[in-house]
Amino acid sequence: MRAWNFSAGPATLPEPVLRQAQAEMLEWRDAGASIVELSHRGAEFIEVAQQAEADLRRLLSVPDDYAVLFLQGGATTQQALIPLNFAAPGQTVDYVLSGHWGKTAVKQARPYVAVNIAASSEDGGFRGIPPRAQWQLSPDAAYVHITANETIHGVEFRDVPDVGGVPLVADFSSSIASEPIDVSRYGVIYGGAQKNLGPVGICFVIVRRDLLERAGQPRADILDYRSHAAKESMLNTPPTWNWYMLGLTVKWMLAEGGVEEFARRNARKAALLYAEIDGSGGFYRNEVDPAVRSRMNVPFFLHDEALNKPFLEEAKAAGLIALKGHRALGGMRASIYNAMPEAGVQALADFMREFRRRHG
Numbered sequence: 001m002r003a004w005n006f007s008a009g010p011a012t013l014p015e016p017v018l019r020q021a022q023a024e025m026l027e028w029r030d031a032g033a034s035i036v037e038l039s040h041r042g043a044e045f046i047e048v049a050q051q052a053e054a055d056l057r058r059l060l061s062v063p064d065d066y067a068v069l070f071l072q073g074g075a076t077t078q079q080a081l082i083p084l085n086f087a088a089p090g091q092t093v094d095y096v097l098s099g100h101w102g103k104t105a106v107k108q109a110r111p112y113v114a115v116n117i118a119a120s121s122e123d124g125g126f127r128g129i130p131p132r133a134q135w136q137l138s139p140d141a142a143y144v145h146i147t148a149n150e151t152i153h154g155v156e157f158r159d160v161p162d163v164g165g166v167p168l169v170a171d172f173s174s175s176i177a178s179e180p181i182d183v184s185r186y187g188v189i190y191g192g193a194q195k196n197l198g199p200v201g202i203c204f205v206i207v208r209r210d211l212l213e214r215a216g217q218p219r220a221d222i223l224d225y226r227s228h229a230a231k232e233s234m235l236n237t238p239p240t241w242n243w244y245m246l247g248l249t250v251k252w253m254l255a256e257g258g259v260e261e262f263a264r265r266n267a268r269k270a271a272l273l274y275a276e277i278d279g280s281g282g283f284y285r286n287e288v289d290p291a292v293r294s295r296m297n298v299p300f301f302l303h304d305e306a307l308n309k310p311f312l313e314e315a316k317a318a319g320l321i322a323l324k325g326h327r328a329l330g331g332m333r334a335s336i337y338n339a340m341p342e343a344g345v346q347a348l349a350d351f352m353r354e355f356r357r358r359h360g
């Protein structure tokens, strides 16, 4: 039986998507083969690929002057390609750190550029976002990088920071399509699909086309976003199965009512869980500044570490899985992306209340 799966990524997928993939596994439409067995240059896959892009553009209201790329290598590889493509060798780039993934982005960029940490909440344990007024931005930065939602620390930007005319580059791995965003406020939006948009193995890079004209740094063709854009992400063999699954997931999101509807559901889901934590009289606690608590990833701790093991065991027995926190933080984490129904979050909140009653 399928449990309520709170995995941070790869994460739960919508059941109708899995069922459709199952039904089409042996033969896609009347192609005589599964979609994953056909050439990426054939009419069948081209249709799947183009439909997925058109649907993602519709879901996110992506303006025409932005290219949408589907690439491999995970979000981490994009974190290296971004300085290679958008900054000159040794040029200054600004990074704002609000959690673990901002630090990985810096690590990937350092060999190529002069990274300025414009602001960081690390001293406070990444429990908030440094106030915009304290950011030390460089006047000549090639771009400003932020992590829209920090998947491990559970810290999320709740509005788009004003960085003047410098392109804003945002890692949206774990919050893409969770609510409406104004794409035109960003130069680049990127992420891996495996949190909120489909299976692992494929990334999205949404990039304002004028940025593709930047010279960047010497790099191989395969590392060049311009080449991928010119070849519609088929410079080499793309991850066809993942692209197909992403397409099904995006179609499902559109059919459910799009990002406006998911924004409402996600707000209700997060409110339910945080209320359970905050109302537990200290039995559970979340340490993030309430103004920037993530709607997607809810890390929490039990007041007594010795209860961690029974919590996870009893949760599993109750049909709730993958609640163990990231090893960097410990404790618990519930990831409640678009594909997690409200009933799943309700089941978790009910379990938490019952567990507290028994062990409090």
Ligand SMILES: *Cc1c(COP(=O)(O)O)cnc(C)c1O
Pocket: 009, 073, 074, 075, 076, 077, 101, 147, 149, 150, 151, 171, 172, 173, 174, 192, 195
């Ligand atoms: C998961 C995650 C990454 C890393 O993604 P990979 O696909 O494993 O490279 C980067 N940034 C954020 C915000 C993430 O959630």
